Amino acid sequence: MLSHLRTMWLVFIHLFKKKATIEYPEEKVELHPRYRGRIVLTKDPDGGERCVGCYLCAVACPVDCIALQATEDENGRRYPDFFRINFSRCIFCGYCEDACPTYAIQLIPDFEMAEYNRQNLVFEKEDLLIDSEGKYPGYNFYRVAGLEAGVKKKGEGVNEEPPVDVHSLLP
Amino acid sequence: MTTEQILIVAGVLFVLLNIAAGLIWVERRMLALWQDRLGPNRAGPLGILIVLADTLKLFFKEDWIPPFADKWVFILAPAIVVASVLMSFVIIPFAPGIVVADLNIGILFFLAMSSMGVYSIVLGGWASNNKYALLGAMRGASQMIAYEVFMGLSLMGVVMLTGSFNLGDIVAAQKNWWFVVTQPVGFVIFFIAGIAETHRLPFDIPEAESELIAGYHAEYSGMKFGMFFIGEYLGITLISAMIVTLFFGGWLGPAFLPPLAWFAIKLFFFIGLFILLRASLPRPRYDQLIAYGWKIILPIVLANLLITGAVALWLRDH
Amino acid sequence: MSTIFIDNKQYTVKEGKNLLEACLTLGIDLPYFCWHPALGSVGACRQCAVKVFKDENDTRGRLVMSCMENIRDGLHLSVADKTAKAFRSQVIEWLMTNHPHDCPVCDEGGSCHLQDMTVMTGHDYRRYHFKKRTYKNQYLGPFIHHEMNRCIQCYRCVRYYHDYAGGKDLNVFAAHNHVYFGREKDGILESPFSGNLAEVCPTGVFTDKTLREHYTRKWDLTTAPSVCTHCSVGCNTIAGERYGQLRCITNRYNSQVNGYFLCDRGRFGYEFVNSANRITQPLIRSRSIEAVDEAVLMDHLRILMSTHTLIGIGSPRASVESNTALMQLVGKENFYQGINDTLGFIEKRIVEVMRSGAVQTASLQDVQQADAILVLGEDIWNTAPVMALAVRQGVMKTAAQHVLENRALPSWHDAAVRELVQQEKGFLANCTISSSPLDEISTCSVHLAPDNLARLGFAIANRLNTPVPAVLLDRDVQDQAAVIAAALQQAKRPVIISGAGCYNEALIRAAFDIAAALNTHEREVKLAYVMPESNSMGLAIMNAAGFENAVLRATRENNIAAIVLENDLYRHVPAPIADVFFNSCQHCIVFDTLNNATTQKADVLIPAATFAEGDGTLVNYEGRAQRFYQVYVPANKYIQESWKWLLKLQAVKTGNTNEQVYHPEDVLTMCQQLMPQFAGIAASAPHHDFRINGQSMPREPHRYSGRTAMLANLAVSEPKPKQDGDSPFSFTMEGYTGKPPSPLIPFFWSPGWNSIQSVNKYQQEVGGALRNENAGAALFAYKRNGAPVYFKDIPEPFIVRNEKWLLLPQWHVFGSEELSAYAKGVSELSPQPYIAMSASDADQLGVVDGSLLSIKVFEQTYELPVKTNGTIPNGVVLMPAGLTGMPVMNWNSWIQVVSIKL
Structure with a gap:
């Protein structure tokens, strides 16, 4: 019985404690860097688009809200021709970021994307692409990939031997 | 019926309904503050217009009657709870002369009316034709029947000391000592029984959302749900008013404030206590509640009655 | 049947197979790379290791490659054995030491056998910290993309391209761990079957270059079973769509028709569907606004x-x-x-002959099983390429059967069989107007004018004890006729192939006479007439x-x-x-x-x-009615x-x-x-309301992506999925998730088997027929005991005329077919107009290769460069047929050829 009264008293004095509520629009919330908010497409350290159009984000998406089409430039570098996220369907689960092999797609701590018109929640590549490396600086997929796409020559990538001379019989 | 009486009836009804509605806001704000939050503070000054928003919302919600329900009983059930609680207010003396019906069997009338409330729960649960609703109704019925007994018995001490069932007389009898001093056990038990009667937390076993979804009103929506909702707040106000009247001297108080103000201050203190209880105490198990009632409260309340009777006899003789 | 024990469980399996085939047929997942059901085993990749035990008491066992081990009755083996599993995952790890970090940009990803096998063996973390080997790529033409870094040296490409399809320009170079699969130098792959490299290669070394133009992963394609429309063979294909565009054609295995492989015209000719030249709007001409809606x-x-x-x-x-x-x-x-009425007459004759029921029609499967093949007149390499590939298999398999007689060597032992066969070939007589790559594998190749080919045919028929009168031929041709007749008589399953491609009706009759003459009780002869277009047979019937x-x-x-x-x-x-x-x-x-x-x-x-x-x-050419299904709603x-x-x-x-x-x-x-x-054509495909457990077959795999975004740029609310009232398919990924019956397979997929190799899981036994295979309805019934009516009117011999040449069509795999010519790659490979004649005719005219000749056809004069060809008979000129923009020629007529002196 006394413990009940003590509980009631302890609850009561919370009346005078500092409130945890952040009065949002007037007061902004401090979010962690890995907060799963708005999805962006980042660029590699050389300023090129990181997205290589591998479709893994699209297939990982549980609500199928990512659609893209891969294409190639004259050097054979893959990039998305269009990249569309329907944020009115997005559930911000971050699977796309997990699936991305090139750190291109990232969720950032920004959630202020409410719209009156649902159509405005359809983001195209121009809306998604940011001029930054995001959370993972320094990574350029085409430097570590085997193929040549205008970033490095065959055999000049990280962890690569020079190309084999097919005519050589030396061991 | 005089104009004055009509004014009183209208005034009491108006004030009560507003209090009940206002409690929507009060309860949310209080709960929030006790949980280190702010609660509704956007609509209107301090968020008071949440009441209006909520009411409008309830009015505009789809008023749905499940096809499997017993339609007429389903509609009737929420009306009973509001009607029976409002009827109880008839006998409350808010201030000298401000009472709707100054009955000489006031307490009995109150007990009779408040026990009508169980019909609402049983009928609502039964008419919903839903197993959770029915379980809630069954729990509600047994809980209310049990606590009705202690409630009545706990009041008998006050009645003995006053020698009257008339609430005006009871208030007047507290001129020197509030009955909470002479009847502390009676007060505590009446308070507990009152919580159980209004099935508020921690005794909200009939609706227990974590077990029964929403118990007897699981199938209700729109304004029919709103009636249960309002009924609950009216219940809180009624029990608080009864506590004030019976144990805390009603309108009595130092003369620098009018009697009605004293009544209101005391009333809101107890309403606040109800909300604090909700904020702080967990819900007991159903069997614990019933066992607690019959095995602990009943003996205590009977003992209280015995001792009060003896003391009253002794006092009369000396 | 033999009884074997796999992990102490008893199974009954067919003899003559290897352990890998047996395990896969039983549904046991065993990784492999170099083995392919159509290519046999060589034991090169060391991936399919299992443990074989001496007897049930042997607990140590020994590791063997399951693809190199014959089934023995009472054999005990273990697939799940710890050592075998460790060995297999080790092999994958070795293979992966040099495999590049390319999957995101690799077209094979998502339908990659290497990915599947890596997951299957459980190798998931690279422990090798040294550098990766790299290679330079080659340009291999408009169809195949080369990315040699991804190679795992399984040798499948060479074994397919070189050994199976007979291509000469792709091979293996260099030594030890530097081996390189490609051409001697950059250049277009010569074989018209090069597209199959994309399916044969278990990794992304060879990929579909046309798909690359509008790349889509396998899981994102809306697919439906289709039938190739680019020749009369009617190969079964899977057509895939994304974003309202046809994206690729892949092979749809079918044991009766095309088996595992397609030709490049069928695989890459699809792009006409996406052509800018499509008609998109109903038009009523000579109005102010020509484009009209349906009501108008x-x-x-x-x-x-x-x-x-x-x-x-x-x-x-x-x-x-x-x-x-x-x-x-x-x-x-x-x-x-x-x-053309001439062609109509020939086709009518073909239908008449086939409907007579005197001879069975030859499916491609029959051609592959044939032990002697006569191609009379038709240039099948160019008019029915997959049939030519089947002919090659027939020839190679016959040779293999010869050497395997009285030898205890199983036929799947590819390397050993090849070693034994050496240059030996089964019997093929390629009798055409001009040479084709089939000549290389033919026992006798005869190049004559069509009438003379027909006379050769009748001469062969005459030698087969028929009432066909004797034909007077040149001595060497006479000898050839004798050789061919003798070979056909010795064969047990001969196949005769002819067709409408020469515009010569006598050839049809001659081919029938030969087939009818060979059709005895101890011999199963089959006859095939190649038709010019995909539904020529349907129209002719x-x-x-x-x-x-x-x-x-x-x-x-x-x-x-x-x-x-x-x-x-x-x-x-x-x-x-x-x-x-x-x-x-x-x-x-x-x-x-x-x-x-x-x-x-x-x-x-x-x-x-x-x-x-x-x-x-x-x-198709054999009277097989096959349904193609709508892939997408435009x-x-x-x-x-x-x-x-x-x-x-x-x-x-x-x-x-x-x-x-x-x-x-x-x-x-x-x-x-x-x-x-x-009669019977309505039953050629399941009814449109065919359902399994009340469910339709989904055209999209369960991983299909982007459904709520692909049309969101137009309207954010998703439209209702398109409904299909005409077939048992749905346009979504919802529906029956099991394996649909054979004519309704929209894609091959099985858990853990994302690549085309999952076809194993759809077959009754690996490499055999699909489960409940239904390969369309046959419209020509074989009447076993009908006495054939022989054709006896033999055409006059072809006589070279003075100053005049007989104009005949030269078909081309790429360019001769109308629709495929709209595909970019096909049009790139299609020849420029030319006129071909024998070297001696060219000498007579005083022209050399490249000189311009002028011909007049239907009052229209054409100036064309000369190509001389030693195999073309004198008095005949050939012109490429069906090139885009070239009007139809007066085939099989005499024309004047004038040399233009510059």
Whole structure:
């Protein structure tokens, strides 16, 4: 019985404690860097688009809200021709970021994307692409990939031997 | 019926309904503050217009009657709870002369009316034709029947000391000592029984959302749900008013404030206590509640009655 | 049958197979790379290791490669053995030491055998920290992309391209861990079967370059079973769509028709569907606004049809449904074949011969099983490439069977069998006008003018104890005839192949005489006639009047409105005749997919659906009716199957307002009623409301992505999925998740098997028939005991004329077929117009390779460069047939050739 009264008293004095509520629009919330908010497409350290159009984000998406089409430039570098996220369907689960092999797609701590018109929640590549490396600086997929796409020559990538001379019989 | 009486009836009804509605806001704000939050503070000054928003919302919600329900009983059930609680207010003396019906069997009338409330729960649960609703109704019925007994018995001490069932007389009898001093056990038990009667937390076993979804009103929506909702707040106000009247001297108080103000201050203190209880105490198990009632409260309340009777006899003789 | 024990469980398996095949047939997942059901085993990749025990008491066992181990009765083996598992994952880890970090940009990803096998063996973390080997890539032409870094040295590409398909320009170079698979230097792959490298290669070394232009992962394709429309073989394909565009064609395994492989024309010719030259809007010409909507069009046609006599011109590339609907609309007597009458006559003969039932028709499977093959006249390498590939298999398998007789060597032991076979070949006689790559594997190749080829055929028939009279031939040809006749007589399963490609009817008769003569009780002879187009056989079976009758009618009657169905008449009949026809018709209503010379003449032009946008049935060269299914609903609502348009016209014409819905099988039933010779065609595919457990078959795999975003740029609310009332398929990924029955397989996939190798899981036994295989309906029934009626009129020998040459068509895999020529790669490989003649004829004219010659055909003069070819008989000139923009020539007629002196 006394413990009940003590509980009631302890609850009561919370009346005078500092409130945890952040009065949002007037007061902004401090979010962690890995907060799963708005999805962006980042660029590699050389300023090129990181997205290589591998479709893994699209297939990982549980609500199928990512659609893209891969294409190639004259050097054979893959990039998305269009990249569309329907944020009115997005559930911000971050699977796309997990699936991305090139750190291109990232969720950032920004959630202020409410719209009156649902159509405005359809983001195209121009809306998604940011001029930054995001959370993972320094990574350029085409430097570590085997193929040549205008970033490095065959055999000049990280962890690569020079190309084999097919005519050589030396061991 | 005089104009004055009509004014009183209208005034009491108006004030009560507003209090009940206002409690929507009060309860949310209080709960929030006790949980280190702010609660509704956007609509209107301090968020008071949440009441209006909520009411409008309830009015505009789809008023749905499940096809499997017993339609007429389903509609009737929420009306009973509001009607029976409002009827109880008839006998409350808010201030000298401000009472709707100054009955000489006031307490009995109150007990009779408040026990009508169980019909609402049983009928609502039964008419919903839903197993959770029915379980809630069954729990509600047994809980209310049990606590009705202690409630009545706990009041008998006050009645003995006053020698009257008339609430005006009871208030007047507290001129020197509030009955909470002479009847502390009676007060505590009446308070507990009152919580159980209004099935508020921690005794909200009939609706227990974590077990029964929403118990007897699981199938209700729109304004029919709103009636249960309002009924609950009216219940809180009624029990608080009864506590004030019976144990805390009603309108009595130092003369620098009018009697009605004293009544209101005391009333809101107890309403606040109800909300604090909700904020702080967990819900007991159903069997614990019933066992607690019959095995602990009943003996205590009977003992209280015995001792009060003896003391009253002794006092009369000396 | 033998009993073997796998992980102590008893199984009964077929003898003559290896352990890998047995395990896969039993549904046990065992990784492999170098083994392929069509290529056999070489034991190169060391991936399929299992443990074999001496007996049930042996606990140590020994590791063996399951693909190199024969089934023995009572054999104990373990797939799950710890050592075997560790060995397999180790092998993968070794293979992966040099495999690049490419999967995101690799086209194989998602349908990659290496990915599947890596997951299967459990290798998931790279422990090797040293550098990766790299290679330079090669340009291999417009079809195949090369990315050599990804190679795991399984040798499958060379074994397929070189050993199986007979290509000479792809091989293995260098030594030890530097081996390189490619060409000697950059260049276009010569084999017309190079596209199969993309499916054979278990990694992304060889990938589909046309898919790369609009790359889509396998899981994102909306696919449906289809049938190739680029020749008369009717290979089964899977067509895949994404974003309203046809994206790729892959092989749909079928043990009866094409097996594991397609030709490049079939695989890469699909791009005409996405062509900018498509007809997209109904047009009524000579109006201020020509493009009209359906209501205006139907009003116009109602008036037109009620005031004119309708005649219909059928098409050899439109489905049976469309031709039937046209016949139904115009009436049987007003329906004409939209082809050259000469060709019509030849095709009629072919149908007559096949319908007689005296000889069985040869499926490609039969050709592969044949132990002696005679190709009489038809240049199958160019007119039916996959048949040529089957012929090659027939020849190679026969040679293998010869060496394996009395040897305890299993036939799957590819390397050993090849070693034994060396240069030996089975019997193939390639008797054509000019040389083809088949000559390399043929025992005797004879190149003569068509009439002489026919005479050779009759001479062979004469030697087979038939009433066919003796034929006087040149001595060396006579000898060849004797050799061929003897070889055919010794064979147990001979196949005779001819066709309409030479425009010579005598060849058809000669081929039949030979086949009929060989058809005895101890010998199963099969006969195949290659037809010019995908549904030529279907049109020919309709037995309609020839086109010239239509022209006559149009000139005589003055109230004719012609409906031309998916047919560029300028490709089939000489331009002057076509002009006469169009000028004498009052109105001309044309249905087609692409703009061409005929659509220019149309008063009313109506867009038709391609094979990918509609349902239909095609009858292949052997009279096999096969259904192709709609892959996607085009965004343009005017693009509909011709038969749907025609049935609407029918309703408009009869004033029938209750909109009856016709499904393909309803039209086929109509076809059977109109023409009893099509009996059974309605049963060629499952009914449109066929369901399994009440569920339709999904066209999209369960991983299909982007459903809520792909159309969100147009409207954020997703539209209702398209409904398909014509087939058991749905346009979504919802539906029956098991393996559908064989004619309804929209894609091959099995858990853990994402690549095309998952076809193993659909087969009764690995490399055999699909479960419940239904390869369409056969329209030609074999009547076992019918006495054949031999043809006895033998054509006169071909005599070289002075100053005149016999003009004959030279077909080309790339360029000779109308629709595929709109594909970029195909048009790149299609030849420029030329005129080919024998070297001695060229000498006589005083011209050399590259000199210009002038010829006159139908009052039109052409100047063409000369190509000399030693195998072309004298007195004959060849010109490439069917090139885009080239009008039809007066094939099989004598022309004058004039040298242009520069």
